[in-house]
Amino acid sequence: NAGVTQTPKFRVLKTGQSMTLLCAQDMNHEYMYWYRQDPGMGLRLIHYSVGEGTTAKGEVPDGYNVSRLKKQNFLLGLESAAPSQTSVYFCASSYKGNQPQHFGDGTRLSIL
C-alpha cells in the first residue's frame, strides 16, 4: 500500500522553465491538496480538489496551475518558474474534507 506518492523527489530548474509535479494516491480519496513548506512558515495551501475534474484555489495559488483528470492523480504545474517558488512541495489526500490528510514525502524544488 503506497499511500501518497510524489514524483520527482528533487528538481532544480532555471528561472522561466516549466515543470509538472505529479501526485498519485491509491486510497480512493476524494480530496487532494498541494501545499508548499517554507522555513518558519508551516504549510500553506496552494490548490486543492474535492473530486475528479474539480480544482480550487488555496491560500497561495499565484504562479501555479493544477489538474485532476483522474481521481487518483493531482498535478501541480509551474508555467514559468521563479526563485520565489523554491520550496518543498507536499501533496496530501483525504477521504472527505473533514478527515485526516495523508501526506506524500515531498518534492524539493530549487529555482535558480
Next chain:
Amino acid sequence: AQSVTQPDIHITVSEGASLELRCNYSYGATPYLFWYVQSPGQGLQLLLKYFSGDTLVQGIKGFEAEFKRSQSSFNLRKPSVHWSDAAEYFCAVGALNSGAGSYQLTFGKGTKLSVIP
C-alpha cells in the same frame, strides 16, 4: 478565518523528561483539531485527532492531547520523551470554508523538538 498559533519555535528536552507542546487556535465554532509530526526529509504523519466527544485524545507513539474549549487550546503531551521523538510538530485546525463550501486545514508554523540524550 481560522488560525493556529504554536508559541514555541524550538523546544529542547532531556530524554525521559515529560513534554508539552502548545497550540492555540482561533475559530468561531468547534473545530476539528490535529497534530502531525514531521521527521527530517519526510512528509507529515498524523499523531492524533479531535473531532468531538472526550476532550482527552490518545494518539500513536504514546502521545496525547487535550482539547480545552475555554482556552482555545489543544496541547500535545508525552510523559517520557525518547530520542526518536526529535522532529518537528505541527498543530492544525480543520474548519469549513463557507466561501469555498469545503473543509480546509490551517497549520501552525511548527515546533521543532530536540532531545538531549
